Amino acid sequence: MKVMRAVNTKQCAPIIYALLQLIIFYAGLNAVKGVWPLPHALTSSVEQYPLNPQTFAFDYGKHSATQQGCSLLDAAFRRYFSLIFPDYTAGRWTEEFLKSSKIYCSVGFPDNLSVSAGQASLNAATVWGILRGLETFSQLVYQDDLGSYFVNETFIEDFPRFQFRGVLLDTSRHYLPVHAILKTLDAMSYSKFNVFHWHIVDDPSFPYQSRSFPELSKKGAFHPATHVYTQSDVRRVISYARMRGIRVLPEFDSPGHTGSWGKGQSDLLTPCYKGGAPSGTFVTSVFPDSYIHLGGDEVDFSCWRSNPHVRAFMQKMGFGGDFPKLEAFYIENIVNITSANNKTSIVWQDVFDYHERVGAHQDFTVLVEVWKHGCYLCKVRQVTKAGLRVILASPWYLDLPGPTHNWARYYTVWPLAFPGSEKQKRLVIGGEVCMWGEYVDATNLFPKLWPRASAAAERLWSDEKQTSSVEKAFPRLEDFRCKLLRRGIQAGPLNVGHCKHEYQGV
C-alpha cells in the first residue's frame, strides 16, 4: 500500500463523468439499462462492449488528485468489482492487469468531462463524487442470458439536486442488530443517500452504551448486553458509513422523548423533568460528524406543568406559565452547548414553532426538519421565510398506514412547490425518509424500506422535470429493485412480476 493521501472535502460536490469506448469487441442492439436515481444527463448508444472480470480493473487517472493508497477509493474499487461481477469470486488487483480494460477514476476535476479513446473514465471533484459515479457505473453493467457482462457506450453528467438525502432508522422502539444497520448503509449508497439519521434512543429504550453514563443503557435498554450499541459498534457504523460517503447524524431526542433516560439516571427525569439541560458533550467525542440532531419534538407540557420544581424555575426565570418559552430556553441552551462543540444543530419543526411563538429565533442557526402532515409546504415556506434551512420529512414517513405498496406516493413529492423567493428555495437543503420503529424491526425493515425509499432518493437526487412521470419511472424502478435483490437487499415487490435472480434468503 502506498501512503494514503487524505481527501476530506466533506461537501457533496457536483460530479461529472464520462464512460466511453471501452475496448470494442462487439456491437449489439441492447439499450443501456436504467440507472436509479436518474442521472442529470445520460446519452447512450446501442454500441455494446463486453466486460471480462478477468481483465477488467479500476484504476486512478494519471492526473488524479488521489492515487492508489487512498483507502476509501481502494476499498470502493474492490466493493464495486464484486457488485459488478456477482458471479465472479476472485476479485483481483495486481500489476498483471496493467494492460487490461480499465476505468480510470480521477479526483480533482470539477465540472470537467474526461473522455479517452478505448477506455472509460470517471471524473469528479471529490472522492465522494467518485463513489456516486462508481454506483452509476455498476448499474450500467448487465449480463446476457449466458452470463457474460456488457456495458453500452454511455455518456453521463450528474450531480445531486439536494445536498441532504437522509434515511432515519429508529433503534429505540425496536433494537436493530448492527449488521442490519450496515446492510441499510449498503442499500443507501445504492440509492445515493448520504445521511444516516440515527434516532438511537427514545422513550421505549436507550440502547446507546454511553461511556460517561453507563447506567443509561444498563437500565434503559431492552437488554443491557444483547440490545445495546457499544462504543465499538458505533465506531464501526460511522466508519462503514463514511466508506460509502454517508455521514452519521446522531439524534438524542430531548426533552420530549426521554422516557428511557430516567431508568438509568434517576436525577435526569424526576416526575417529570427538573429543567437541567443534559449536556451534549458526552456524544461529541463519539460522533465526529459536524451535525447533531437534537430532537425537540412532541414535548408534553402537561408533564412539566405537573412538576412544582419546573413551575418554580419558570417563576425565577420570569417565564410565568409560558411553557413554549421554557422549551425555547432549554433548546437554546443545548444549541449553545453543541455550538461550543463545533456542531450544527438540527431540530424537529416543533422547536421552530415554539420559538416562533416566543419570537426568539433571530440569532438561531438551527436546521429545521419539517415532519408534520397536512400542508407541510406551508411550514417549509414559513421556516425558509424566517431564513432558516429546511430538511423535508413529512411526505416520507414510510411507517404510516395506508396502501403501503404504493411507492408512487413517495415519488410524487415536489419539495419546492411553494410560493417563495429563490433564496427561500435554496434554504431547502434536502429531505429524509423516516422509518419509525413501532412496527418495524429486523424482520421487516428491508422490504418496508426498499425500494420505497429509493423513490424518495430519486426525488432528492434527480432533476424534477425529467422524473415527474410515475409511468416512466416504474420499469426503471422495477429493474433497480431486481438489482437490489441481486445484491442481497431484501427489497419488496412493486407489483406482479419477477426478477431473474429472486431473493433467496428465507
Added chain:
Amino acid sequence: MKVMRAVNTKQCAPIIYALLQLIIFYAGLNAVKGVWPLPHALTSSVEQYPLNPQTFAFDYGKHSATQQGCSLLDAAFRRYFSLIFPDYTAGRWTEEFLKSSKIYCSVGFPDNLSVSAGQASLNAATVWGILRGLETFSQLVYQDDLGSYFVNETFIEDFPRFQFRGVLLDTSRHYLPVHAILKTLDAMSYSKFNVFHWHIVDDPSFPYQSRSFPELSKKGAFHPATHVYTQSDVRRVISYARMRGIRVLPEFDSPGHTGSWGKGQSDLLTPCYKGGAPSGTFVTSVFPDSYIHLGGDEVDFSCWRSNPHVRAFMQKMGFGGDFPKLEAFYIENIVNITSANNKTSIVWQDVFDYHERVGAHQDFTVLVEVWKHGCYLCKVRQVTKAGLRVILASPWYLDLPGPTHNWARYYTVWPLAFPGSEKQKRLVIGGEVCMWGEYVDATNLFPKLWPRASAAAERLWSDEKQTSSVEKAFPRLEDFRCKLLRRGIQAGPLNVGHCKHEYQGV
C-alpha cells in the same frame, strides 16, 4: 427401524392429552407461559420441573396403537426435540435413555385422559392429534436466564373448533421458492393450521410443470427453468406438509383466471375461451388429497360474449344469452370430472352465486369458499341455508391495504355470528387466511403472514368465549411471536418491544 405401522386416519379428530408430574426436581414460582392457539382447557401450577436435553426423550406409550417405526411420529419426535431444546444440537434417540425423563405418546385413545405419576403423557385418537399435542407441549417448555429448560405442572384438554384451518399462498403473481413454501408449512404447524391452499397458477404465470401439458409452464411460467415447480418439488411439498399434519389443496382456478394457460396451450384459450372444459384428471395423480379447489371466481362474461364459438355453443345448449348458465354448466362438468376422480370440489363463492341465479345447486355437493367483502356473514347464512358447507376467507385477506400492523382485525372475527339453525352453523367447516401475491414474494412473505395469520389460527382453533378479548390475547401473541423468531420464522413485530432472541437473518 422397525416395521412401519400405517396410520391413515385423515380426519382431524379431537385430541385430549395430559402433561403431569414430570420428575420433580424443583418447585419454582414461574407460571406456565402462554400457548397459542389457546387450548380448550388448561390448568397449571407453579410447580416447575427442569428438563434436561441429555436425558429427555419422547417415547410411545405401551398401549399406543402406533409404536416406534411410525415414520410420521418418529420424525415429529426428532423435530420437536430440536424445537424444544434450540441450544442443544445433539438430539439423541437411543436405548440409554430408557430410564430417563420421558413423555409417553399414545395413539388410539380418543377422549381419554392419560395421567401417570412421575412422567408426562400425551394421548390422542390419531397421529395428527399427537402432532398438535407435541406443538402444545413444545410451547410449554421455557428457558430461565441461565439457559436451563423448564416445564410447569400442566393439564390440558384440547380439540379444534373448526376442522378446516387453511392458509392460501399465491405462486402465480410472484413465484415463491420451494424452501419458502416449506418454511411456511413449518410456521403453519406452529399455529395448528391444517390446510395449505396452493393457488398454484393464475393469470400472471403458470409455474406448475405438468407432465401431460409441459408447454403450460414452458411458456406460461415467468421463467421455464428457474420459476417452476417440478413434479418432484410438488411431491416434496406434499410430503413435507403431510409430515406436519397439513393437507395440500391445489387450486387450478378456471375459467376466470387462466390468462397464463393459453401461453402454452393455444387451443385452451383462443379469444377468449372455447368452452371445452379442461380435464381435471391431469392433477389427480400428482395431488393425492381428497379435496381440490376449482376456483371459479371473477369470470369475465364480456370476454365470453365476444367469442362467436361460445355464443354458438350456448345456442346449441339452449342457454340463450345467460352466461351464468354457461358458467354453471362448465363448473358442473368439472365437478363431475373431479367426483369421478373421488375428489371433493371447493369453489369460490362466485360459483354459488351463478348457480343460485340459475337454481341449479340441488345436487351440487361443492364446498363454498366465501371471500367477498361487505356482509360476508350474510353470504355464509345464504350458502348454509342452501345446505352447502362453507369455508370463510373474507375477513382474512391479509394483503388488503389498511393499518397492516393491526392484528386485532384478524382476531375479532366471529364466523358463526349469523342468524341460522344449529345445522347451518355446523356447515361452517372452517376458514382460511389468504395471502394474495400482488405485492408479496419471498422478500416480505413471512413478516406479512406471521403472526397475523396466527391471530386467525386462534379464532379457528380455540373456544370463542375464552378468546374474545384482544387485550388478553396480546401478551400471549407477543410471546408466541418471540417463539416464532426463535424457530427462525421471520414474524413481524406487533408493537414497540423486543424478544430475548431477535431475528438474526438479515
